[in-house]
Amino acid sequence: MLLSDLIRRYRASAGLSQKELADETQLSLRTISALERGETLTTQPHTARQLADAFGLTGSARTEFLQAAFGPQAPALAAATRTLPSNVANFIGREADLATLRHTAAKVGRHGGAPQVCVIHGMPGTGKTAVALHFAHEVANRFPDGQLFVRLYGHASEQMAIDPDDALSALLLADGVAPTMIPESLDARSALWRDRLAGRKVLLLFDDAIDTKQVLPLLPGNADALVLITTRQRLSALLGAVSVDIGLLSHQDAVGMFARLADRPDVRPHDEPVADAVRLCGYLPIAIGLLAGYLQEHRTRTVADIVADMVASGDRLRRLAAEHVSVAAAFDLSYRNLPSGLQRFFRRLALHPGPDIDRHTAAVLDRTDPVSAGVQLDRLFDCHLIDEVDAGRYRFHDLIHEHAHGLAAADSKGERGEAERDLLAYYLYLARAAERHLARRTPTGVPAVLVTVPPQAPKLDARRKAIEWMDANYLRVHAAASYAAAYGYPAYTIAISAAMNGFLLHRGHWNQAVDLHRLAVETAEQIGDLHAAAGALVDMGQVQHMTRDVPGAVENLTRALTLNREIGDLLGEANALRRLGALRYATGDLRDGMANLEAALSLYVQIGDKRGEAETISNLGTIQYETGGCLAAAASQTRALNIFRALPSPEGEAHALCFLGEIHAATGRYADAIGSYESALELYRELGSVWHEAGALYYLGAALRAAGDFGSATTNLSRARQLYIDVGDLFDEAGVLNQMGILQTATGDYEQAAASLSRANDIYRDFDSRNGEAEVLNSMGELALAMGAPGEAYDYHARANAIAIDLGIQREEARATEGIGRCRPDQALISLRRAQEIYERLHSPNSARIAAILAAMEENPVQPVDVQPD
16 A cells, blocks of 8 residues: 555544644644655655654554555564674774773662663764674673574664564564464563563663664563663663763774774874874774775775875765775665754755854754754754754764765755855854944945845844854854855855954954955955955955064055055045054054055045044054154044044044053153053953953053052063963064063063063064064163173163164163163263153153253262163
């Protein structure tokens, strides 16, 4: 009888409507209707068993129904044996799993009236049966009343899973029950089975179970039995069972297994190609066995040859096969047991490019809600087709992912494209939502990719939520941008890159930002979008500045400036000019830096971009400060601060406060400087900007040192250095080391001061930062003089003075000139007068100190005066 006829007959007998049957089986109404109309002639094993359960079928009626449902699949013949299959040759490792099994076996006969049941589960190919057999042989002599083995065919290629009543019949026959004495019903067979095992010490091994319903009737009722169940399911409904999750092999066990199975003198566990081979096998025993077997048969080939072939082909699964055994076939058996809807869900997950996936993203791919997607993820997890790597986050084993991707490739291009666009739109929407809380610039050239609010998207309605979401997902968003570039969605690549800029800068992910922006530039150039290329070049140049790739930053910002002028984008031109100005200031080219910034400011004012205007005014203020214009610098930073507060822009406000603090410290107003830095530090911490927090701590430590609070200065400088190390900012770490060296000189820790300053000088020289080098040379001169080496000190200050005069850095010129005066009594009067003049122009408190010293020298020109710098 056809399956369609059977379903209609049994549904009518059960008094169920199609909708009620769909609800009972958790199948769709469309699936039930298609089965009854004969549009689908057969169904998946899992679906067939759900229907049989809903109809209450047992015995021959159930067998007939399942045979019709499975079509050409042959019914498996249940066979139980009173002896265990042969033990596994070359068994290796699994000590932790065996320890769990031994601990459980030791409890047999000791606890109540229940048997000890171990569920040995894992993904396809991990060697679950091998572990069960190895352990069963180890403990067999403890069970003198028998060891019975039955294969349940839960995941067989051309056979149906054994029904529990057939399995019980086979077990009873193997235990000596005459065929005529075996009851008809499942319950009666189960009762007879438990009765016969009562009081007997037996070991039962049920191999390849499909679900809890299949094995529950097979369990004995006595405490003297040990039951081992192997399965690809977790069987979480089997209460009281001990779970033994057979995972991947450790690296040591994997290379040992490979070398042992290859059985060749030129294949050793410690060989690098062997390590590469087991890595390509994903540390999966079935894959390792197949590849090692291939190597054993092909003795003219080396491990390195095979590894190179697998990498070049990009198709590992094709290589991992021999005769009727293959990794892909093992995976496919698990896949075929899934209901059709879960199969589609499995294929959709394969389209996700990131390292793992959560229920929100899975819901986007399958166009469902997060709750339903979470249920589906749990079902795949229970089947060992995905792993839960963190709470609510799931990941494929890489070989299963490769298999799933191959299955997804067979779907229609329209279906895949729909899922891919949904996913990219989801990530772009959330990246833009986060960027609204993190952005510090108005980008240009970003393609107008319109995305609606995905119903599955979490709400990022506060800065904290935006940072938390991006912290957890930035690698996935980056992967989505790379996927978009590879699979023909260039606008998404460029738009995601622009949207991630603020976050990556804030959190110190600079190398990743360079990679992402480079991808955006290349993508834009490939499609001929010069406007998008110019915008991405500005972002890339900014990050290269922060990573101190000065040549790369100059090249890309100059290219961006040229492109923006060619296409007439004034905002893009202003952005490029401002970044170039900041870069040139940082490398000591103050004149060109000032010119770039003034040109940028003019453009920002012309187009009415207040954010860009404030940022540029603040940048100009830093140059004014460096060149001695403290009053002008203070006015600029105050003006920028007011614009930032009016926007509002908390990050811009914090920057301006830091720069104002530096001016306060330079003019001796240490309390005001410390207050400004502490306010900025609070804002940076609220914003979650680690790199800027480090900068505020650095400035605060320097001010505290100048104010004489050495303990607090040490605390803040040490914390700043650690944060710079954490984000990989070697250049700014040098600034902290310089301040620590000055502090260590003041506290008499000369040895540590020398180490700090030497390291800072090396870093600045590596980055070709002449202004940084001038600062450290002055610090080294002060240290040398404190250690009683005036000649050495003079050399340091003279070198610092030459650099400072060349760059126009008056602060360091005054400091160097004062140091020369302290080292050379014959030049003291001239040098100190010059230093006093510069300090006075800078409105530095050092001016009054040096004036007092000069007055004392003029009154008593013979007596040397001890000149101590601030």
